[in-house]
Amino acid sequence: MNLFSDIRSLVIASIDAMVAAGELPQGLDLAAVAVEPPRDAGHGDMATNAAMVLAKPAGLAPRAIAESLAARLARDPRIAGVEVAGPGFLNLRLQPAVWQGLVGAVLRQGADYGRATLGAGRRVNVEFVSANPTGPMHVGHVRGAVVGDALARLLAFAGWNVTREYYINDGGGQVDVLARSAYERYREACGLSPEIREGLYPGDYLIPVGEALKAKYGTSLLEQPESVWLADLRTFSTDMMMTMIRADLAALGVTMDVYSSEKALYGTGRIEAAIETLRGMGLIYEGTLEPPKGKEPEDWEPRLQTLFRSTAHGDDVDRPVMKSDGSWTYFAPDIAYHYDKVQRGFDELIDIFGADHGGYVKRMKAAVSALSNGRVPLDIKLVQLVKLWKNGEPFKMSKRAGTFVTLRDVIDLVGADVTRFVMLTRKNDAALDFDFDKVLEQSKDNPVFYVQYANARINSVLRRAREAGVAVDDATLAAADLGKLDHEAEIGLAKKIAEWPRVVEIAARGNEPHRVAFYLYELASDLHGLWNRGNDAPQLRFVQDDSAITQAKIALARATGVVISSGLAILGVTPVEEMR
Structure with a gap:
């Protein structure tokens, strides 16, 4: 049940009737007709822009359309009143019975309330985290993991067929650095002093890797040159790091459907095939790029390179795919990887990248646009940095990691549920302050606590009612006399519950899971407000x-709990039944 969608259908049906009566011309595009909550709640329950968006194509004054439309809408038994405002906006008030009936509908639908068919079963690939396999996940990866996983859950709830994917960046020079760093820990395990020189990874997390290498190879590698052991240690170390990363993700409640390897693209012809596909489209050529901005002419050495004509698909400049020495650029395997996703038949692609990948957005979108002939849209979400605070000061690096705060550090301090919720209290492209003291604070200013406290209060009411011998199963509550919910605060809470399906659709259309967290805070605030009014007005007590x-x-409280549980499930957070 989606009341906003239902009332929009009523508006569309009324417009169709006006067309049939000759009051409006045929062939009007109704896609932009919307029904939404008014900015000022005092103006009504819902508002529609129908008259405003139809005025110009219909060649009529918006207010004239609005007045005729208002007369038709007023005939519907759900409508208590219609008001034409300003130049032609329509404000609608619904009968109390509509909101009361919604409560019963929510209880009958249960966890399916708000579930949408917007995705229509389309296949979407959400690639996220994709951290280099060179160490444990750090706090920046945490935010990307939470945003990606919550987005995947949201899209599944809204009707998409979702695949979660991790791209293992194991084809670059950083994996050679990992192997050399692991070798020093191997030497340490063999009783020698490790030489953690500049440029190697210093974290203690590589000590177990060194010990595992000692268990496998004994001391046989100690006198061997790098050319003998580098390839084996690359694979061995990467595998151990990915085992650690999988465990880190599991601790955060994240599981992947697919792990794809960059290394697997090399030597298999897949990169060459992707580039040749672009060449066949006339999008690969040999050329020389203009000097980068900020480079003086005398500092710039023009080089003939193999270039992708990405400007043909919306990029600012063309991009090199092969260097002058014949080796691939970093962009080439990324093209091949996304071409693979297109070939796997996905209808939509979403990448969750760190903020430092901003320069990659246009070129990657251009590549996917070209390789899919414009069929497959690619949305790239950039996740901004997280600043950690504790005791009023910046939280320092993890000794175990060497240079950064790990996912495990964060979870050990506050838990996975708190971590996930807090990471979604800001839009992905806004910086986020994570204060360990505040996220555990029991106050209205802490959205995690405030939402969980609302759910705990609902469960406490259910327990008290059961102890008093009142039947409170969902079927009984749905059949209750909901007309007794006649106070403005009770109707107000029902109105907020009614927004849930709309929030799901808006958040899913924009790939914005943070909207769910914002909405849950507002819903919890309305529940707490009703609860607190009961302190002074006993007739409002549950x-x-x-x-x-x-x-x-x-029934009203339980319907609120249904929505809170569904929203928290999208965020990947377990509802708390009792505050301790």
């Missing part, structure tokens, strides 16, 4: 002497 009234009020 448990009353009259069991019929109690069931109606608890």
Whole structure:
């Protein structure tokens, strides 16, 4: 049940009737007609822009359209009043019975309330985390992991067929550095002093790798040159790092459907095939790029390179795919990897990247546009940095990691649920301050606590009612006399519950899971507000002497809990039933 969608259908049907009556011309595009909450709640329950968007194509004054449309809408039994505002906006008020009936509908639908068919089963690939396999996940990876996983959950809830994917960046020079760093820890395991020179990874997390190498090879590698052991140690170390990363993700409640390897693209012809596909489209050529901005002419050495004509698909400049020495640029395997995703039949692609990948957005979108002939859209979400605070000061690096704060550091301090919720309290492209003290604070200013406390209060009401002998199963509550929910605060809470399906659709269309966290805070605020009003107005308390009234009020609380649980499930957070 989606009340906003239902009322929009009523508006569309009324417009169709106006067309049939000759009041409006045929062939009007109704796609931009919207029904949404008014900016000022005092103006009504819903508002529509129908008259405003139809005025110009219809060649009529918007207010004239609005007045005729208002007369038709007013005939519907769900509508309590219609007001034409300003130049032609329509403000609608719904009958109390509509909001009361919604409560019962939510309880009958349960966890399916708000679930959408917007995705229509389309296949979407969400690639996220994709951290270099050179160490444990750090706090920046945490935010990307949470955003990606919550987005995947949101899209699945909204009707998409979702694949979660991790791209293992194991084809670059950083994996050679990992192997050399692991070799020093291997030497250490063999009783020698490690030489952690500049440029190697200093973290203690490589000590177990060195010990595992000692267990496998004994001391046989100690006198061998790098050319003998480098390739084996690359694979061995990468595998151990990926085992650690998988465990880190599991601790955060994240599981991947697919792990793809960059290394697997080399020597298999897959990079060559992708580039040749672009060449066949006339998008690969030999040329020389203009000097980068900021380079003086005398500092610039023009080089003939193999270039992708990415400007033909919206990029600012063409991009090199092969260097003058014949080796691939970093961009070439990324093209091949995304071509592979296109060939796997995905209808949409989403990449969650760190903020430092901003320069990659246009070129990657251009590549996917070209390789899919414009069929497959690519949305790239950039995740901004997280600043950690504790005791009023920046939180220092992890000794184990050597240079950064790890995912495990964060989870050990506050837990996975708190971590996930807090990471979604800002839009992905906004910087986020993560204060370890504040995220554990029990106050309204802490959205994690505030939402979980609302759910705990709902469960406490259910327990009290059961102890009083009142039946509070969902079927009984859905059949209660919900007309007893007649106070403005109760109707207000029902109105907020009604927004949930709309929030799901808006968040899914924009690939913006943070909207769910924002909405849950608002819903919790309305629940707490009603609860607190009961302190001064006993008739608003959820448990009353009259069991019929109690069931109606608890039905409202339970419907709120249904939505909170669904929203938290999208965020990947477990609802708390009791605050301790």
